[in-house]
Amino acid sequence: MKTNPLAGLASARRNGAPYGITSICSAHPVVIQTAIRRAVADKEATLLIEATCNQVNQFGGYTGMTPEVFVAFVLEIAGKEGLDASRILFGGDHLGPNPWRAEPAAQAMDKAETMVSAYVKAGFSKIHLDASMGCAGEPTALDDETIAIRAARLAKAAETAARAASSALPVYIIGTEVPAPGGVNHTISDLKPTEAAAARRTIAVHREIFAREGLTDTFGRVIAVVVQPGVEFGSQNVVAYAPEASRALTGLLDEEPSLVYEAHSTDYQSRAALTALVDNGFPILKVGPGLTFALREAFYGLDLIASEMVDGYGDRPLAHTMEQVMLAAPGHWHSHYHGSEADLYLQRHYSYSDRIRYYWSNPAAVAAVSRLRKALDGVAIPETLMRQFLPTLSATLGPAGNPEAIFHAAVGQVLADYDAACRGGSD
Structure with a gap:
């Protein structure tokens, strides 16, 4: 396997030749398949795929997958697409007590330890230690020392698991200046980057606590810190990155030459x-x-196209199915969306927060997508309908009669911007 690209991020920046790596945070099979196909075509790329604590954990998370099952799920797709497993890195995001924060801290941290161990045993080699959230009876935001003490406890669990599995010791991400997994639930009107002093303290306190806990070598494998660079998306708007606002944060890296930052919530940013x-x-x-x-x-878009041109398909049956599915199980969206019934309907289907993503694995949704696939399989879609209902994609995709190609093109178009950015803005 080629050198782990995560290990060279800080030195590349110091040497004036920065590069990036895209972290794919999704469990949707089409998204995973698209990312894998792009890696196969690239031949040089290392693919980083991450799972969050809510999405995947020892109890299955909202995907129903444990860390071991998630890795097997990704590797099965990779095998079918011809991507060697050695070219895939697995990362664990926000690993900490968040899924159990309604429980007392002692119980929540016990479960978090078990989760981190399960991630490492399954082959996850990039671990974001995030114990920033308060548990039952605690403040919502904890102090730096408590966060670092809990992070060190989780790091010990990860180190023990890696040694027991005779696998490479993980690299770590510390810090958090982002919403809890799942995103913000409101329109964002004012967003300030993390202050350099706060980031400096996060690093210093973690370094001190890790050393106190006998984890100096472990801290040496901390490669990045999560901060708020001034990018975010809410339900209805996106805050674009303004480089000048995070200049002090960038300058702090000159004091910490072995570190870089990890940017969360970069969705919808321009190339x-x-x-x-x-x-x-x-x-x-x-x-x-x-x-x-x-x-x-x-x-x-294809649901609308099939409604227009396929006899017997009906009037937007996929969209209607998703509405029924979301109304029947509102747990993933009801506390995130606000307003009138009309507002809630639009947010359920079209919000940047994309809470609908939690429902694509529902059996009724799977059946509706399958029906859409079958309805358009081999059907030549006129370029005019592609222009009408899928204007951001090439109109020439339609006449091929391959809905799968359209699915992958939609996701690939987004990933193309990330690939270009990671190579300095060029295709």
């Missing part, structure tokens, strides 16, 4: 903004909802 993030010390670009948002656009 130019993503390129600037990489150049300015934020080379790990995490994207998830933006990919499934693009896929949902393709699903719904």
Whole structure:
């Protein structure tokens, strides 16, 4: 296997030749397959695929997958597509007590330890230690020392698991300046980057606590810190990256030459903004909802096209099925969306937060997507309908009669911006 690209991010920045790596944060099989196909075509790329604590854990998470099952799921697709497993890195995102924060801290941290161990045993080699959230009876935001003490405890569990499995010791990400997994639930009007002083303290406190706990070598494998660079998306808007606002954060990296930043919530940023993030010390670009948002656009565009041209298909049956599925099980969206019934309907289907992504694995949704596939398989879609309902994609995709190609093109179009940004803005 080629050198782990994560290991060279900080030195590349110091040497004036920064590069980035895209972190694919999704469990949707079409998204995973698209990313794998792009890696196969690239031949040089290392693919980074991540799972969050809510998405995948020892109890199955909302995907129903444990870490071991998630790795097997990805590797099965990789095997079918011809991508060697050695070219895939697995990362664990926000690993900590978040899924159990309604429980007392002692119980939540016990479960978090078990989860981190399960991730490492399954082959995850990039671990984001995030114990920033308060548990039952605690403040919502914890102090730096408590966060670092809990992070060190989780790091010990990860180290023990790696040694027991005779696998390479993980690299780590520390810090958090982002919403809890799942994103913000409101329109964002004012967003400020993390202050350099706060980032400096996060690093210093973690370094001190890790040393106190006998984890100096472990801290030496901390490669990045999560901060807020000034990018975010809410339900209805996106805050674009403004490089000048995070200049002090970028400068801090000169004091910490072995570190870079990890940028969360980069979804919906322009190629130019993503390129600037990489150049300015934020080379790990995490994207998830933006990919499934693009896929949902393709699903719904083809749903409209099939409604127009396929006899017996009906009037937008996929969209109607998704509405029924989301109303029947509102747990993934009801606390995130607000407003009138009309507002809620639009947000359920078209929000940048993309809470609909939690429902694509529902059996009724799977059946509706399968019906859409079958309805358009081999059907030549006129370029005029492609222009009408899928205007961001090449109209020449339609006449091929291959809906799968359209699904993958929608996701691939987003990933192309990330690939370009990670290479300095060029295709």
